[in-house]
Amino acid sequence: MIDLPALGATGAYRSRNIQTVTDVAGTALAELSLVPPLYVNRTMAALRRSSIMPADERADAMIRAAKLFATATIDGLTVEEYQHAVSRVGGVPISSVVTATTTVAERVAKAHASVQYARPRGAVDNWRDPLTRTGRSVWTRRGNVFAVHAAGNHPGTHSIWPEALALGYRVAVRPSSRDPFTPHRLVAALRSAGFADDQVVLLPTDHAGADAILHGADLGMVYGGEEVTRKYCEAATVLPQGPGRSKILITADVDWRDHLDVIVSSVSGHGGTGCVNTTAIFVEGDPTPLAEAVAARLSAATPLPPEDDKAVLPVQPVAVAKAIERHLLKKAAGARLWLGGDGVVGELGDGSAALLPAVFQLDDPAAPQAGVELPFPCVWFAPWTPEAGTEPLKNTLVLNAMTHDTQLIDRLLGEPTISNLYLGSQHTHWMDPSVPHDGYLADFLMRNKGVIRN
Template sequence: MTTPTTALGTEVLDVPAHDGARPVMSHRPDVLHDGEGKPLARLGSAGRLAQFRMAEEAGRVARRLRSVDDTAWFGLLRRAADGLTARLDSGDLDLWLRALSSVSGLPHRRAARGLRTAALDLARMEEILAAQSPDGTVAAYRTGGHDPRWSWRPAGRSVLVRQPGNFPTINVEWLQALAARRPVLLSTGAADPFTPVLLTEELYAAGLPEHGVSVVHGDAPALRRLADQVLWPGEDVPADLPPGKVKTYHFGRSRAVIGDRSPGNAWQRLAREAFAGCGRLCTNISSLVVLGDPKEAAEALANEFALRPVLPLDDPRASVPAFPDRAVRDALALRIEREVAAGAVDVTAATTGVPLRVDLDGHAFLRPTVLLVDPGSPLFGTELPFPFTAVAHVPRSKAVAACAGSLIVSVVGEADGLVHALAEEPGVDKVFAGDRFDRGYHPCDPHEGHLADFLFKKKAVLPGTSA
């Protein structure tokens, strides 16, 4: 396990890279600082030669991961999850959580909850993987299935996963890849190098075969070239990645359609979805498509937003993230202010009396915001990394087109025919309605498709009688 060191009386975490199970620090590590300029963590680095070795060893261990029987394999993953949960419960990770909060801007309690959820997802990987296999069993990941016409085989020996740092739960992406017995080459994001390392440590402590996972902090161009497949967050894919090699993930623009006779608790539930993951998840409700009165809908949602104010990051009730880089906060605020100057209405400004830009305890925040806009506004359908929802009136005849490009569309209230029309829209990934309109993310649902459909492919394999 990595341990904190002391520098000038301040505890500083050593957060190594991992060449397989071997932690790697360096003589001149990158140093992460808090908002006051004090060092928080030192990141280990792995150069090009180390990355070449990681990729080579990952390719070699792939067959070994597939040889472990199912009981032992998923038992290993559960032990790793239990180890991480035990460290959270004991307070052993308090310094890690403080560092994560300071670097990412997440409230302390939310950071801990995100890490705990990542452990829970790891513990249930057998269920998650079974939901994705062609025959509903986890055995197919080892055997290729039992259909006489085809065999379900890995589409590569290793996968590079570029890990964003928005919230700890997004680590479920690479954990699924590993659970599918694919060696993972992990490239961490600047806002959270901590969660991937903690998970990797627990996996090796639980008995993960050597080089099942390797970790590099920051960009890893050598690994991009050498990995057989790549999982990349968002839409800005590096130019050196050919389309067939990469699958993008985690770019949501999720929306809700507000129809007639919405349930009485709809606004509370919508606000909860907007604040999930402190507003930094791909499943957050970024826009409301309102078939009726948009002002009434915006005010109802703003009243719920007002119940979740900006609080110090160490307050257990805090759900609004800070922006460690004040310039990023100010640039986002300027985008919103320009829309207001162009005619949009900041409904939460009137509801709360709180300015958009908030400075508290030395941290920069944006007040949770509901913005009443024209559907042609550039902020309608845009994800912003804090609780933010744009609201616009859209005629029923144009509602499906207004939802194109959404990960989730939640249909709230009565909207005759729209559920099926939305499900037919190629640019919509999930449609939830009725009592389940706020289902959000569930790891057993297809989420931007099933990850296993990228990692595996069906091959015609017809061995002869002597094979």
């Protein structure tokens, strides 16, 4: 059994309130210490009191932490054991977990550099910069303590919040019960590399404790669904990471046959569990041939246990998989079924089931199903017309627009509810530290402060 204590401001804390973390087959794999709000409050107060590491030492520590995260045995777990646990509990294909280990390490090692992409060209990092003598903006933190309600769908999501540490924030992470391993390993690595216990903490906790974490922080980031977006959309101190609803648009001047690999990968890459996986594809003209081709390609995926090197589909406990299936089939009523219409549950015989790909075709670009985002390769095709315009493409984390219509591109770029616009043939889950994900995190964490010295 893997022991996952809370990592508090005075070290590891084992609570009486233990949550047993089970794998997709229901086998207990880890014991997670849940802390009460009282413990959270005291920890958040300690973060606020703690001293700040100089920026150069932070960068040095993060580079070393990244190496430890990707290579070291941490709290008794080798990298392989860690990856196996993430895969078995979250159901994420192991190959995707292995890739994410590297990605997270690279992002952590370069966080001190990547945050600089968000700094306005007019701002300097330090008041000692000679530019402030004649008046300048100094890029400063909006607060000192940052809270994260982490995601559990994919370990790669943990590549973003470490930027807050690079910027000098004290950070509290509330792990998801679906992947407590990744943030546990990352926080432990950061501590081994030089961050003090009262500078970065891991606080597994229930809903009351989760509220206390946000309450005790200056700023917070919360992963969740529609309800999270609704709850926090007006809170200036909380950055909600809500539904992705990533999309592809293919206009009539582009032949999809040239881009089938990219389209299929956008839907199913990394197990199709991400907010950057494509949820809906809009096709000018008849979507039927493309839907048929994508369905044919996706139908080749076979259900395998997530820890199998060849696994490409996400796995869930059978009960969860069936609940997703019921929800999907209810939503799909009236749609043309290409794949998954007779079920998406591929039982593996041990109480777990792979979620088999699903492809549906809608007859109206405004059909609400195009916004139904589920944590497996599941895609909705819909017809698109220039008259339908940008409306069906709104509320999108990543839009891959396969078009040569420059006026349309101008309108898509101007649409405020589209976060990222990829043009040409670029799968929607493509990321780079220089390119914002849903804005740069530092947009939220930093501000420009006017400074002049004379």
